[in-house]
Amino acid sequence: LFLSFLLVACGGQSSPAVDSAPPEQDVPPPIKEDDLLMQLSAYLSTDTSRAAREQNDIIDYAIDNLLPLEATNSGLFYQVLSEGDGEPIAWGDFLSAHYKGYLLDGKVFADSRAQDRTLEFYVGNMIDAWNEGLQLINVGGRIQLLVPSQLGYGEDGLMSSFGRTIVPPHQILVFEVEVLEKQERQ
Numbered sequence: 001l002f003l004s005f006l007l008v009a010c011g012g013q014s015s016p017a018v019d020s021a022p023p024e025q026d027v028p029p030p031i032k033e034d035d036l037l038m039q040l041s042a043y044l045s046t047d048t049s050r051a052a053r054e055q056n057d058i059i060d061y062a063i064d065n066l067l068p069l070e071a072t073n074s075g076l077f078y079q080v081l082s083e084g085d086g087e088p089i090a091w092g093d094f095l096s097a098h099y100k101g102y103l104l105d106g107k108v109f110a111d112s113r114a115q116d117r118t119l120e121f122y123v124g125n126m127i128d129a130w131n132e133g134l135q136l137i138n139v140g141g142r143i144q145l146l147v148p149s150q151l152g153y154g155e156d157g158l159m160s161s162f163g164r165t166i167v168p169p170h171q172i173l174v175f176e177v178e179v180l181e182k183q184e185r186q
Helices: 002-011 034-041 048-066 127-137
Strands: 076-080 093-103 108-111 119-122 142-147 163-167 171-182
Touching: 034 171, 048 076, 048 108, 076 127, 108 163, 127 142, 127 171
Parallel strands: none
Antiparallel strands: 076 142, 093 108, 093 119, 093 171, 142 171
């Protein structure tokens, strides 16, 4: 399985990275595909558990989109797009942010810019991936989070207040988050 994956990944066409950065943001330097393949292939697993399958799906997505990801011990994958020049983000901070959330197939389920409304929240009151991932950047920073279902909405998924499914159960999520400011606690 691993060798066939590498053969397909090395010989196939790769899709361009998802570009959702506002136009005024800097574009990261080009990625060396061979280096990225070596870095990310270390995360591939032969385990058949849901967590391992989701991790492999995240790695496949990262390779297809040339995303140089890092991982935390919890299984969260991320790419710091901009560290930010404000103070470090900590548990309990009240933040204002723009974000976009989508599934690996590209289906967007939330976009604060499209709604022209920021999200205000406490770090600690969000899904585990946000609570952990946002503490990796500073205020003013941008981060992309690739979220296995156990750090997202899990087996319940996400339902609207009207009972409509927004995110089905056991979905891997991608979030692009830009922390705008830290606000006074309310």
